[in-house]
Amino acid sequence: MSRIGKLPITVPSGVEVSIDGQQVQVKGPKGSLQHRVAEPIKVVRNDDGQLEVSRPNDERVSKSLHGLTRTLVNNMVTGVTEGYEKKLEIVGVGYRVISKGPAELEFALGFSHPVHVKAPEGITFTVESATKFAVQGIDKQRVGEVAANIRKIRKPEPYKGKGVRYAGEHVRRKAGKAGK
Numbered sequence: 626m627s628r629i630g631k632l633p634i635t636v637p638s639g640v641e642v643s644i645d646g647q648q649v650q651v652k653g654p655k656g657s658l659q660h661r662v663a664e665p666i667k668v669v670r671n672d673d674g675q676l677e678v679s680r681p682n683d684e685r686v687s688k689s690l691h692g693l694t695r696t697l698v699n700n701m702v703t704g705v706t707e708g709y710e711k712k713l714e715i716v717g718v719g720y721r722v723i724s725k726g727p728a729e730l731e732f733a734l735g736f737s738h739p740v741h742v743k744a745p746e747g748i749t750f751t752v753e754s755a756t757k758f759a760v761q762g763i764d765k766q767r768v769g770e771v772a773a774n775i776r777k778i779r780k781p782e783p784y785k786g787k788g789v790r791y792a793g794e795h796v797r798r799k800a801g802k803a804g805k
Contacts, residue, residue: 653705
């Protein structure tokens with residue numbers, strides 16, 4: 626049995642979960658999310674008000690989807706109650722970020738032009754300083770994807786470490802040219 630898949634999902638007060646066949650919809654104080662559960666897996670509500678994810682058999686596909694489905698539904702419950710946030714920082718002389726409202730950022734990353742990034746629906750940006758900012762939202766996958774796309778604009782390079790990186794990310798450094 627999957628160690629993760631067999632754990633029940635606690636639904637906090639103020640969160641409404643509706644299960645319609647394979648469609649699971651979660652509504653909470655921060656918004657609502659929905660997910661279509663893959664076919665052999667079932668999501669049911671038990672007597673305690675918790676959600677349980679079960680699989681019909683021990684086939685390879687069912688086993689692989691069991692823990693995944695439980696984690697995805699749990700991430701939806703966490704997202705509508707607390708939300709998710711990815712913090713990023715910019716390293717480099719002259720590199721900075723400017724907020725153009727909660728849904729748009731402007732980056733100066735050493736290119737000949739400023740780079741504008743618009744937030745997709747459900748994502749907001751907060752700028753703490755000229756070199757630190759955060760991506761926030763209720764959908765964990767979308768928050769991570771937006772943060773990864775921003776990091777992709779100017780990845781941290783290994784010689785000086787310049788670029789956009791996640792907060793706390795360790796960048797492996799290389800030695801420069803060996804001089805005589």
